[in-house]
Amino acid sequence: MLDIKLLREKPDLVRERLASRHGGDDAKVSEVLALDERRRCALAEVEKLKAQRNAASKEIGALMAQKKSADADAKKAEVRAIGDRITALDHEVAEAAMRRDELLLTIPNVPHPSVALGATAEENPEVRRWGSPASFAFQPLNHVALCEKLRLVDFARGAKLSGSGFLLYTGWGARLERALINFLLDLHQREHGYQEVAPPFIIGEHCMVGVGQFPKFRDQAYAVQEGLDASTLGKLYLLPTAEAPVANIHREEILPGADLPVRYVAYSPCFRAEAGAAGVGTRGMIRVHQFDKVELIKIVPPEFGYDELEAMVRNAETVLQRLGLHYRVINLCTGDMGFASAKTYDIEVWAPGQGQFLEVSSCSNCEDYQARRMNLRFKDAASGDNRFPHILNGSGTALARLFVALLETHQRADGSVLVPEPLRPYLGIDVIPIP
RNA sequence: GGAGAGGUGGCUGAGUGGUUUAAGGCGCACGCCUGGAAAGCGUGAGUAGCUAAACACUACCGGGGGUUCGAAUCCCCCCCUCUCCGCCA
Numbered sequence: 472m473l474d475i476k477l478l479r480e481k482p483d484l485v486r487e488r489l490a491s492r493h494g495g496d497d498a499k500v501s502e503v504l505a506l507d508e509r510r511r512c513a514l515a516e517v518e519k520l521k522a523q524r525n526a527a528s529k530e531i532g533a534l535m536a537q538k539k540s541a542d543a544d545a546k547k548a549e550v551r552a553i554g555d556r557i558t559a560l561d562h563e564v565a566e567a568a569m570r571r572d573e574l575l576l577t578i579p580n581v582p583h584p585s586v587a588l589g590a591t592a593e594e595n596p597e598v599r600r601w602g603s604p605a606s607f608a609f610q611p612l613n614h615v616a617l618c619e620k621l622r623l624v625d626f627a628r629g630a631k632l633s634g635s636g637f638l639l640y641t642g643w644g645a646r647l648e649r650a651l652i653n654f655l656l657d658l659h660q661r662e663h664g665y666q667e668v669a670p671p672f673i674i675g676e677h678c679m680v681g682v683g684q685f686p687k688f689r690d691q692a693y694a695v696q697e698g699l700d701a702s703t704l705g706k707l708y709l710l711p712t713a714e715a716p717v718a719n720i721h722r723e724e725i726l727p728g729a730d731l732p733v734r735y736v737a738y739s740p741c742f743r744a745e746a747g748a749a750g751v752g753t754r755g756m757i758r759v760h761q762f763d764k765v766e767l768i769k770i771v772p773p774e775f776g777y778d779e780l781e782a783m784v785r786n787a788e789t790v791l792q793r794l795g796l797h798y799r800v801i802n803l804c805t806g807d808m809g810f811a812s813a814k815t816y817d818i819e820v821w822a823p824g825q826g827q828f829l830e831v832s833s834c835s836n837c838e839d840y841q842a843r844r845m846n847l848r849f850k851d852a853a854s855g856d857n858r859f860p861h862i863l864n865g866s867g868t869a870l871a872r873l874f875v876a877l878l879e880t881h882q883r884a885d886g887s888v889l890v891p892e893p894l895r896p897y898l899g900i901d902v903i904p905i906p
Numbered sequence: 907g908g909a910g911a912g913g914u915g916g917c918u919g920a921g922u923g924g925u926u927u928a929a930g931g932c933g934c935a936c937g938c939c940u941g942g943a944a945a946g947c948g949u950g951a952g953u954a955g956c957u958a959a960a961c962a963c964u965a966c967c968g969g970g971g972g973u974u975c976g977a978a979u980c981c982c983c984c985c986c987u988c989u990c991c992g993c994c995a
Contacts, residue, residue, distance in 0.1 A: 515956075518964040525927080525964090532924035547975040554975070725953090857953080901916040 472575045473846050475507060488581040491588050491805040503574050510567035514557065517560035524879055547643065576686060580840040582805045583777075583814040584729035597802070598816065601788065605823050609884040613824030614875040615755040618644065620886045622906050623878075625784025636745065636760035638871070643903045648763060649879075650897035651870055652738050654831035655765040655790060663786045665736035665767060670716035673707050678719040681845035681862075683811030683837070684711060685694055693742045711741035714864040721770065722845035728852040731860060732771040732779065736867065739764060755875070757829065762871040769863040771841065776861030777814070780836040780878050783865045784816045787832040790868050794891045796876050797821035799828060811837045820872065824879035829872040834865030 478485055478500065486500055486618075527550045534543040587596050618624040622645025629637045640648050659665040673695055679685040684692070694710040710716060717737045727732070739762050756762075767786060771779045784800060791798045803815040814837035819828035839859035842848070848857040883887040888903040895901055 511956085512952085514964085518956080522963055522964085524975075528924075532974055537925080550975040 472572070473578055473581065473845065474839075475503075475571070475575065478504060479507065485581060489579070491590070491742075492582065493580050493806065499574055499578055501582055503571055503578070504528050506567045506571035506574070510564055512606060513560050513563045513567065513852070517557055517564060520557050520560070524550055524557065527553075527668075532581055552697075566629040567756075576680065576844070579810045580683075580813050580837060583836070583838075584806065586808070587802065587804040588806075590806040591804075592806045592807050595801045595807055595817070598800040598802050600797075600799040600820075600821070601792060602795070604624050604821050605880045607823070607882075611823050611879065611882055612886060613755070614822070614878045617824075617878045617882055617886065617888065618756075620905065621888065623647065623903070635702065636758070638756060638759060638761070642906070643898075644882075646799075646898060647894075648870065648874065650894050651877075652763060652765065652871065653897050654894055655867060656736060656738055658790065658793070659765065659767060659786060663734075663736075663789070665734045667766055668720070668735050668737045669715060670710075670713055670720075670737055670739060672710055672718075674716045675711050676720075677713050678708055681719045681722055682715050682841050683844065684715060687810055690746050691744050693744055710739060711743050712741050712864075713737040713739035713764065714768060716736065717766060717768045718770075718841060718862050718864060719845055720848050724847060724901075725857055726770070726847070726849040726860075727771070728850050731849055732769055732775065733841060735768040737766050737768070739766065741869075756871045757825070757875065759871055762869060764869045765867050767834075767865045767867040768861075770842075770847070770849075770860050771863065772851070773858070773861050776836050776838060776863065779861070779864055780814065780816070780834060783863055783867075784818070784832075784834045787818055787834060787865055787867045790873075791818065791820055791831070794873075794877060796873075796880055809833070811835070811840050813838045813840065818868070820876040821870070822876045822879050825875070829876060831868040831872045831876070832866040834863070836861055836863045838862075864867045 473485065482500060482504060486497055489496075489500070491514065527546060528557050531543050531546050531550070533541075534546065554843055580719050587594065589595065612620070615626070618626070621644070622642050623640065624640040627639050629639035632639060656667060662713045676685065679692065688711075692711060694704055695707040695709060697707075705767075717735050720735070721733070745758060745760060767783055769779050769783060788798070798818055800853045801817050801819065803812075803817060808815050813835055815835040817830050818832035818834070820831045821827075822829050838861050841862045842859040847860065847862070849860050850856070853860050855859040877891070881891065883889060883902075885905065887905050890898055890901055890903060
């Protein structure tokens with residue numbers, strides 16, 4: 472969430488920078504400020520009263536010690552009236568604070584000044600491209616045809632098990648998926664300096680709020696219930712991304728400054744309800760309810776936030792370069808960015824069978840927006856202050872679409888697929904054969 | 907699921923209604939002492955709100971609510987950890 476002090480001191484700046492974002496409307500900012508003002512007024516008054524009461528209570532204690540019980544009783548009656556007023560004001564403070572914070576959670580992060588103003592994905596500036604689209608001396612197949620021919624994914628039986636949007640990987644497909652996961656984890660852990668973690672796949676609601684998934688995207692999550700106990704519904708969720716548990720690892724902690732930067736890499740499946748997206752790109756593996764992903768998370772001092780973001784994008788690009796996949800990097804405009812992000816790069820890989828670029832990575836600096844929500848701080852060694860760090864997340868990368876691009880790019884005339892060199896040690900073969 | 911124990915400051919550990927707005931110890935920072943260090947002595951140190959800053963003030967003893975002039979302490983609800991038992995991959 473945004474810093475209430477920033478809103479208080481520079482409301483116009485916030486309003487202006489939020490204008491091009493979804494959900495960043497003026498009315499909310501005004502209401503937050505009004506509630507904040509109410510809270511502060513009540514707080515100032517109640518603190519004065521509490522100081523009075525504390526002093527009086529001390530006197531009563533002294534009077535009673537001297538056995539002057541009549542004096543003490545008189546004083547008690549006097550203080551009782553203050554107590555009632557305090558109770559009322561306490562409630563007013565708490566309620567204003569609660570409503571203020573509830574509203575504050577629904578206001579998105581303010582974009583970094585370098586981010587282009589825009590409304591839709593069409594206005595995202597392209598940053599760079601790598602490689603060139605694969606060209607074929609034959610008629611290339613799309614990934615669905617390749618998967619069926621090579622028996623890598625059984626779409627029909629996946630749907631039979633769990634409905635459309637769920638995949639059953641089979642044979643070399645299952646092994647390729649596992650090889651990719653291991654390759655990505657090893658690359659980031661061994662070569663890029665990330666510490667590997669394996670998080671729970673079911674996570675508490677507070678983690679979802681912490682990263683900004685909730686309250687806004689509640690409708691996109693799979694909620695979990697414990698057995699037959701309906702009262703537990705809504706406490707736990709299947710994770711939509713490893714960002715949710717991993718970014719929260721240090722929530723409500725004060726990290727020693729020397730521990731920063733913290734860099735984590737984690738594999739997890741990702742579960743997304745994709746409510747309202749039915750019928751849009753649902754064929755094949757492009758948009759599914761469950762996919763694998765290797766996620767990168769960084770917790771860094773604000774001074775390094777943007778350098779670390781650039782490095783993170785390069786780390787994700789390395790994946791595509793090693794696998795020989797053509798891609799482009801784009802910089803999301805204000806209107807296309809995620810809720811919690813201040814600046815986002817997307818990496819899109821070329822899928823020849825689709826004739827289009829597919830998003831396989833999204834790298835964001837959320838600045839201190841998430842840290843504030845989860846109350847994660849670090850102790851600045853120089854100043855001794857507790858400060859909110861920048862939290863970054865990036866896919867490194869998402870797998871289903873990487874799988875698609877890899878098959879479609881490296882297919883051969885007979886329909887078999889060449890295994891890129893870095894995956895061969897993991898798979899033990901050079902070519903995925905026709906069964 | 908059953909039974910029990912427990913959650914206090916960076917750690918340890920007292921505290922069952924009023925100089926405890928948290929003793930003592932360890933560790934920490936700074937100073938004195940020393941040729942230098944250790945020991946010793948002294949001082950200081952939590953988080954947050956309020957403030958331009960400081961002082962003062964307020965809140966915080968797992969979380970929430972209640973009783974009271976006053977709650978770490980009494981009452982109610984919840985969460986978490988540990989031990990044993992049962993079930994289980």
